Amino acid sequence: MEPFVVLEAVAAPLDRPSVDTDQILPARFMRRSRQEGFQHFLFRDLRFRNDGSEIPDFVLNQAPYRNARILVADRNFGGGSSREQAPWSLTDFGIRCVIASDFGDIFYSNAPKCGLLPVTLDIDICRRLREQLHAHPGTTLRIDLPAQAVTGPDGAIYAFTIDPFTKRRLLEGLDDIDLTLLHVATIAEFESAYRRRFNWLFEPSKAGAPPTGG
Amino acid sequence: MNETLYDKIWNSHAIVQGDDGQTLLHVARHLAHDGSCHAFEFLQARGLRVRRPDQVFATPDHGVPSASHDLAAITNPEQRRVVGLLAENTRRFGIVHFALDDVRQGIVHVVGPEQGLTQPGMILACGDSHTSTHGALGALAFGMGASDVLHVLATQAIWQRRAKRMRVTLDGVLPAGVTAKDAILAVIARIGANGASGHVIEYAGSTVRSMSIEERLTLCNMSIEAGARAGMVAPDDTTFSYLFGRPFAPQGANWDKALAYWRTLPTDPGAAFDREVALDAGTLAPMVTWGNSPEDALPVDRCVPDPDSESDPERRAYVRRTLEYMGLTPGMRLTEVTVDQVFIGSCANGRIEDLRAAALIAARGRAVIPALVVPGSTPVKRQAEAEGLDRIFRSAGYVWGEAGCSMCVGMNGDTVAPGKRCVSTSNRNFVGRQGKGSRTHLVGPAMAAAAALTGRITDVRSLGA
Numbered sequence: 001m002e003p004f005v006v007l008e009a010v011a012a013p014l015d016r017p018s019v020d021t022d023q024i025l026p027a028r029f030m031r032r033s034r035q036e037g038f039q040h041f042l043f044r045d046l047r048f049r050n051d052g053s054e055i056p057d058f059v060l061n062q063a064p065y066r067n068a069r070i071l072v073a074d075r076n077f078g079g080g081s082s083r084e085q086a087p088w089s090l091t092d093f094g095i096r097c098v099i100a101s102d103f104g105d106i107f108y109s110n111a112p113k114c115g116l117l118p119v120t121l122d123i124d125i126c127r128r129l130r131e132q133l134h135a136h137p138g139t140t141l142r143i144d145l146p147a148q149a150v151t152g153p154d155g156a157i158y159a160f161t162i163d164p165f166t167k168r169r170l171l172e173g174l175d176d177i178d179l180t181l182l183h184v185a186t187i188a189e190f191e192s193a194y195r196r197r198f199n200w201l202f203e204p205s206k207a208g209a210p211p212t213g214g
Numbered sequence: 215m216n217e218t219l220y221d222k223i224w225n226s227h228a229i230v231q232g233d234d235g236q237t238l239l240h241v242a243r244h245l246a247h248d249g250s251c252h253a254f255e256f257l258q259a260r261g262l263r264v265r266r267p268d269q270v271f272a273t274p275d276h277g278v279p280s281a282s283h284d285l286a287a288i289t290n291p292e293q294r295r296v297v298g299l300l301a302e303n304t305r306r307f308g309i310v311h312f313a314l315d316d317v318r319q320g321i322v323h324v325v326g327p328e329q330g331l332t333q334p335g336m337i338l339a340c341g342d343s344h345t346s347t348h349g350a351l352g353a354l355a356f357g358m359g360a361s362d363v364l365h366v367l368a369t370q371a372i373w374q375r376r377a378k379r380m381r382v383t384l385d386g387v388l389p390a391g392v393t394a395k396d397a398i399l400a401v402i403a404r405i406g407a408n409g410a411s412g413h414v415i416e417y418a419g420s421t422v423r424s425m426s427i428e429e430r431l432t433l434c435n436m437s438i439e440a441g442a443r444a445g446m447v448a449p450d451d452t453t454f455s456y457l458f459g460r461p462f463a464p465q466g467a468n469w470d471k472a473l474a475y476w477r478t479l480p481t482d483p484g485a486a487f488d489r490e491v492a493l494d495a496g497t498l499a500p501m502v503t504w505g506n507s508p509e510d511a512l513p514v515d516r517c518v519p520d521p522d523s524e525s526d527p528e529r530r531a532y533v534r535r536t537l538e539y540m541g542l543t544p545g546m547r548l549t550e551v552t553v554d555q556v557f558i559g560s561c562a563n564g565r566i567e568d569l570r571a572a573a574l575i576a577a578r579g580r581a582v583i584p585a586l587v588v589p590g591s592t593p594v595k596r597q598a599e600a601e602g603l604d605r606i607f608r609s610a611g612y613v614w615g616e617a618g619c620s621m622c623v624g625m626n627g628d629t630v631a632p633g634k635r636c637v638s639t640s641n642r643n644f645v646g647r648q649g650k651g652s653r654t655h656l657v658g659p660a661m662a663a664a665a666a667l668t669g670r671i672t673d674v675r676s677l678g679a
Contacts, residue, residue: 016532020507022644023645023646074528075408076507080438084359087359103411104441109359110360110361164234176365194227201333
């Protein structure tokens with residue numbers, strides 16, 4: 001995973017609340033192979049008409065925002081499905097940071113695992129930032145993860161919180177499994193105690209045999 | 215002790231307490247489905263193995279056709295590939311697989327409780343957001359993305375931060391015609407689609423106590439639509455009698471041992487919650503959604519909102535854009551909305567009690583619009599057929615399908631065409647959820663059958679139900 005430290009990049013304002021995972025990445029593209037990349041399916045039905053032509057009104061189709069690497073959204077971004085294809089489609093497009101006033105829980109958990117930083121700011125700050133971006137299309141924002149700060153177009157600085165585990169993982173581009181396997185002896189010890197204590201979970205007498213007669 | 219059900223399960227599964235607020239939790243059961251394909255691919259690409267194959271159970275559901283359970287009948291090559299891959303991966307790693315032709319196949323969230331795989335006090339994880347369903351049996355159950363599915367396959371564990379605790383108390387008796395689906399839609403309308411963000415919900419109160427397990431499954435299913443990580447109900451005698459005798463439930467001396475443990479799980483009387491929400495079940499009505507978020511739910515006798523009466527400009531823009539997408543006139547009565555088709559099924563409402571409730575209305579006469587019923591599992595389908603429900607639906611003109619997710623997520627070819635309006639017992643009414651341009655209204659099973667009967671959104675109480 002590509003580490004995330006400081007990002008200064010064009011930010012696109014996404015002026016709608018409750019952009020759910022079905023809108024970020026419609027279900028019909030979920031079974032595509034990871035290698036193909038998901039960038040073409042990002043916001044598919046908001047970005048493209050049926051004939052494949054672009055919908056000019058959509059923010060990422062507008063010249064100043066085609067290379068946006070930051071999205072400033074509204075409330076409840078990424079609610080709904082657990083599909084990690086949603087953050088994949090954002091990072092494959094080039095977006096590394098989404099700012100919103102709150103996120104869907106599973107999206108929030110998936111995003112950093114793909115190198116995407118979710119930043120939670122007050123709803124009024126999200127609105128102010130979007131207004132400033134609209135006033136000066138193509139303006140950049142600066143996201144400083146070590147300092148946990150967003151610098152607005154006017155130089156205003158907004159602090160955000162992130163748990164230390166997620167921060168470290170993003171800063172160093174660490175992989176969860178490598179971290180977990182450092183604890184493999186503890187895991188094995190836990191598992192044997194667990195399997196003794198809750199032995200019934202591992203001794204179902206009919207397990208494996210389909211019931212007869214339905 | 216002053217612990218909640220959530221705390222007790224958390225504590226008994228904590229392997230490592232990180233100094234940065236994260237805990238490594240053991241996963242007692244991991245459920246896989248045809249959507250787990252990416253995680254299996256990553257696992258093999260990294261040369262890793264499935265750490266605990268006997269703690270993983272799999273069944274295909276998302277891409278399964280409702281017309282036939284032959285693999286060859288899956289016309290979409292991507293869906294056929296991943297259903298085939300599930301069989302291949304489970305064989306390779308020695309995972310129990312309720313395959314397409316297995317009598318236990320179905321939607322993973324219907325199958326888990328039905329087979330007794332889901333039990334009180336366990337952590338259960340699955341790569342699907344509606345995993346919250348399993349909390350109805352007193353489990354801590356949550357959905358996860360592909361990275362975490364891979365992590366659980368490789369380590370049988372997951373890193374999490376402890377969530378805040380929310381208690382939703384429902385007291386009183388649900389009026390006639392009002393179901394668990396209406397109750398959860400009312401909860402979401404009250405607290406908002408991300409109102410429980412960062413929380414795990416425990417449902418409590420006399421209404422919940424008197425609910426069957428199937429009703430509790432419906433309630434917990436939509437916890438994620440309120441933004442919660444999980445929803446749960448403390449196990450009680452209803453839970454224990456539901457589980458007794460199920461294929462994977464403990465038996466003999468193990469049953470007694472498990473039961474003694476399960477009885478220790480309910481939240482202690484003095485335990486504190488970070489947030490309390492209370493609803494009087496006696497005041498609830500059948501609910502229907504008008505918009506593209508499950509929070510856009512109203513009692514069926516109300517009117518579609520009017521953007522001009524919204525004071526907040528962003529809210530006004532949201533309502534205007536949503537009504538345009540949904541093809542609704544501001545201020546019109548919900549019962550004036552004409553409907554193109556009906557879907558009954560899904561992990562929200564695809565169980566036998568749901569099909570019985572819908573069949574009672576379907577028996578009143580012929581559906582005037584296309585209607586599809588897809589049982590949540592093959593055992594549900596067989597049970598319904600044994601009770602003659604399939605004949606009731608078929609003679610009313612419904613299509614009777616093979617078990618799977620079907621039109622809830624529109625990945626198996628069952629979709630709603632652009633601009634068409636579907637009254638659906640599923641759990642999401644997002645833009646394009648049931649197919650590009652589809653318009654979804656969420657309701658309970660009897661309300662869906664009532665819409666099929668009249669061709670309009672219909673208050674099931676007006677039919678004397």
